[in-house]
Amino acid sequence: MMSGDLPRVDVGVVTWNTRDLTVSALRRLLDTDQGAELRLLVHDNASADGTADAVREQVPEADVVSCPDNLGFAAAVNRLLERAEAPWFLMLNSDAWPTPGAIGRMVDAAVRHPRAAAVAPRLERPDGSLEHGTHPFPSVTVAIASALPLRNAWAERHALHSAWLHDRERQVDWAVGAALLVRRSALGEIGGLDESFFMYVEDLEWCHRARQRGWEIWFTPEAVVVHVGNASGEAKFGSTRSAVWIANTYRFYRRHHTWAGTMGYRAANGFGAGVGAARALKRRDRAAARFWWQQIPLHLRRG
Numbered sequence: 001m002m003s004g005d006l007p008r009v010d011v012g013v014v015t016w017n018t019r020d021l022t023v024s025a026l027r028r029l030l031d032t033d034q035g036a037e038l039r040l041l042v043h044d045n046a047s048a049d050g051t052a053d054a055v056r057e058q059v060p061e062a063d064v065v066s067c068p069d070n071l072g073f074a075a076a077v078n079r080l081l082e083r084a085e086a087p088w089f090l091m092l093n094s095d096a097w098p099t100p101g102a103i104g105r106m107v108d109a110a111v112r113h114p115r116a117a118a119v120a121p122r123l124e125r126p127d128g129s130l131e132h133g134t135h136p137f138p139s140v141t142v143a144i145a146s147a148l149p150l151r152n153a154w155a156e157r158h159a160l161h162s163a164w165l166h167d168r169e170r171q172v173d174w175a176v177g178a179a180l181l182v183r184r185s186a187l188g189e190i191g192g193l194d195e196s197f198f199m200y201v202e203d204l205e206w207c208h209r210a211r212q213r214g215w216e217i218w219f220t221p222e223a224v225v226v227h228v229g230n231a232s233g234e235a236k237f238g239s240t241r242s243a244v245w246i247a248n249t250y251r252f253y254r255r256h257h258t259w260a261g262t263m264g265y266r267a268a269n270g271f272g273a274g275v276g277a278a279r280a281l282k283r284r285d286r287a288a289a290r291f292w293w294q295q296i297p298l299h300l301r302r303g
Helices: 019-030 051-058 073-083 102-112 140-147 153-157 184-190 202-212 231-256 259-282 286-300
Strands: 008-015 037-045 063-067 088-093 096-098 116-124 170-172 179-183 216-227
Touching (some): 008 019, 008 051, 019 037, 019 096, 051 063, 063 073, 102 179, 116 184, 116 202, 140 259, 184 202, 231 286, 259 286
Parallel strands (some): 116 216
Antiparallel strands (some): 170 216
């Protein structure tokens, strides 16, 4: 098939101090047939490990812009969107790479669903295990159901971690931004990512805004993207990464609910963390129990 027959996709990648992993991921992307005509846009957020220079040298196909300051993920993606021109924009983490044909299949899914503002692929870890990449919008009901955890038709329909296997094409509430194909024509109504979120929850907020404006978020298992996970986040926040994610989640939740409703949501999540700790202790998994115990005060703070 001639390149003119392929869908044009701008792939936007934000990098920060993940030099070797980024170069490897980008080469995997470009060295496979993706079923699309790609243009690779890279925004480097002031890496100190030579990421930008390594990408320029080893991935000469990439159009790299180096920023003197770390703008954060959301702001960097918005700068990439300003440079994008193709009808489709793939937001892609620097530690992720689509398997052969994945990008073309995401475009196909978006074409099948003309109100899809974005299409998410099936995310897998390098060992082939599933990453739960699509989720329901946060609510007290979802928090309690996740803590139980439910494994029935209701739980599957609401994409709960315990029940949703990412095995069929469907609408979802929101999808993580590690790999998300965006319809650029929808951005005029939805706008870009919320830059008040430096990192984490900007994907949830954007999908929620899209849904409020009548757009849809779709998932297709036909496209698979391998995602190492949290490469830059771990480097930036270390052991405080969960605390940052949780704080941003409540900041988002408070925008759309009353103070009392937010406290109820905090209590439901605190209950869930306690259940997780109790289950971990029962199976004598001290590391997991410690993790869950550390979550409880993060959920029960006032706000």
